[in-house]
Amino acid sequence: MTRFDVVVLGELNVDLIVRGDVVPRWAQAEQLLDDATLTLGSSAAIMASGCARLGLRTAFIGLVGADLFGALCGDHLAARGIDIGGVTVAPDLRTGCTIVLQRDADRTMLTFPGAMAHFGRAHVAADAFCGVRHVHLASPFLQPALRPAIAEVLASARAAGATTSLDPNWDPAGRWDDVPDWLPQLDIFLPNDAEACAIVRAHHDAAATLEDAIAWLAARVPLLAVKCGAAGAIARWGAQHVHCAPPAVVPVDAVGAGDSFDAGLLCGYLAGWPLEQILHAAVVCGALSTRAAGGTAAQATRAEMSAALDDRAG
Ligand SMILES: Nc1ncnc2c1ncn2[C@@H]1O[C@H](COP(=O)(O)OP(=O)(O)OP(=O)(O)O)[C@@H](O)[C@H]1O
Numbered sequence: 001m002t003r004f005d006v007v008v009l010g011e012l013n014v015d016l017i018v019r020g021d022v023v024p025r026w027a028q029a030e031q032l033l034d035d036a037t038l039t040l041g042s043s044a045a046i047m048a049s050g051c052a053r054l055g056l057r058t059a060f061i062g063l064v065g066a067d068l069f070g071a072l073c074g075d076h077l078a079a080r081g082i083d084i085g086g087v088t089v090a091p092d093l094r095t096g097c098t099i100v101l102q103r104d105a106d107r108t109m110l111t112f113p114g115a116m117a118h119f120g121r122a123h124v125a126a127d128a129f130c131g132v133r134h135v136h137l138a139s140p141f142l143q144p145a146l147r148p149a150i151a152e153v154l155a156s157a158r159a160a161g162a163t164t165s166l167d168p169n170w171d172p173a174g175r176w177d178d179v180p181d182w183l184p185q186l187d188i189f190l191p192n193d194a195e196a197c198a199i200v201r202a203h204h205d206a207a208a209t210l211e212d213a214i215a216w217l218a219a220r221v222p223l224l225a226v227k228c229g230a231a232g233a234i235a236r237w238g239a240q241h242v243h244c245a246p247p248a249v250v251p252v253d254a255v256g257a258g259d260s261f262d263a264g265l266l267c268g269y270l271a272g273w274p275l276e277q278i279l280h281a282a283v284v285c286g287a288l289s290t291r292a293a294g295g296t297a298a299q300a301t302r303a304e305m306s307a308a309l310d311d312r313a314g
């Protein structure tokens with residue numbers, strides 16, 4: 001008997017998404033913004049929310065501080081029906097926060113890591129992966145305490161019978177350490193195009209093109225899916241190579257689109273679909289998530305995803 005379809009491990013913080021035609025200036029005491037939204041942030045939490053929205057039985061393992069932001073994270077996850085028994089609340093830590101400043105189509109992000117920098121192996125219970133079909137991990141480079149244990153965590157998930165996936169997101173240090181040690185423990189690897197190129201340039205060929213990067217990574221992991229923003233995504237699974245464009249949407253913001261993509265891809269993977277249908281599900285979920293501000297508000301339900309897939313097939 002399985003308890004969960006997916007257990008997500010990773011960072012847990014809030015996003016304060018602000019929009020306005022401003023460039024912050026130190027000397028100027030106050031500048032006005034057009035909009036502000038405080039919501040659940042972090043790649044791992046947005047991905048878990050996407051999975052739950054698609055009907056997957058989902059659990060989260062992470063760490064927050066005993067504060068308002070931590071409570072907001074827990075409430076958001078629980079409201080989606082996600083099991084938060086694996087979320088530790090640390091009274092001596094503060095929950096992290098990302099300020100997402102949006103101006104026209106441009107955005108910049110300022111992150112206080114807080115508790116996410118302290119999340120480590122000790123916060124993952126010994127029986128965390130029993131009766132679990134799949135384990136997903138996100139943003140290793142924002143979690144220095146967890147990073148040395150990631151290969152072992154993934155191996156223990158597999159030893160318990162789960163399949164595994166990782167979304168690297170960006171490495172602020174630009175070094176991409178340890179990725180070659182993680183790839184052999186993965187069933188699915190989910191970088192975006194810039195991340196895929198940066199990883200391969202750091203570890204193999206400083207002049208690697210996207211095509212080179214895909215070939216190098218695909219030789220090291222069973223299923224590779226590379227996200228390419230509005231251009232959709234590319235996937236390789238053994239000898240199969242697929243590209244999918246997303247459906248037409250009018251994006252409000254693309255915060256968390258990659259994480260909603262991951263959720264759609266996993267939904268199709270766990271359903272045993274063929275690669276082309278899996279990638280279609282992923283790009284549909286990524287695109288639909290851009291319909292509202294923040295990562296989780298407009299994530300696709302199972303019915304919305306199915307309708308969009310039917311539209312494409314028709
Ligand atoms: N502007 C857009 N229009 C339509 N679809 C989009 C757009 N931006 C993203 N998507 C969809 O979301 C998917 C993932 O987006 P993206 O490539 O931005 O991932 P990412 O870089 O990992 O994002 P993040 O880490 O910021 O969540 C794309 O493959 C596409 O299906």
Ligand SMILES: [Mg+2]
Pocket residue numbers: 167169192258259
């Ligand atoms: Mg991403």
